[in-house]
Amino acid sequence: xxxxxxxxxxxxxxxxxxxxxxxxxxxxxxxxxxxxxxxxxxxxxxxxxxxxxxxxxxxxxxxxxxxxxxxxxxxxxx
Numbered sequence: 358x359x360x361x362x363x364x365x366x367x368x369x370x371x372x373x374x375x376x377x378x379x380x381x382x383x384x385x386x387x388x389x390x391x392x393x394x395x396x397x398x399x400x401x402x403x404x405x406x407x408x409x410x411x412x413x414x415x416x417x418x419x420x421x422x423x424x425x426x427x428x429x430x431x432x433x434x435x
Contacts (some may be wrong), residue, residue: 358389358405364418366394366412372419 362377375393378400390400391412403412413419 358387358408362414364391364412364414365416366391367419368394368413370423372416372423374416 358377358380360377360380363374365372365374366378367373373393375391377389377401378392379390381388385406388402389405390402391401394401394403408414410417410422413422
């Protein structure tokens with residue numbers, strides 16, 4: 358993952374985008390931040406294990422995941 362790459366993430370069922378910052382490699386894994394993802398305490402650090410789960414490399418992947426999340430919620434609600 359390189360700094361500046363645009364990624365998409367899901368927060369409370371909505372899709373947002375941001376640029377990757379502060380990539381730190383640790384063996385085969387890495388952690389990073391997204392410039393638009395954080396709170397008053399600062400930016401959140403994200404594990405590479407979250408790619409494909411909560412962070413996506415394309416908007417289409419994120420849209421598919423939101424559809425799956427919403428479908429899962431409907432099944433649990435019934």
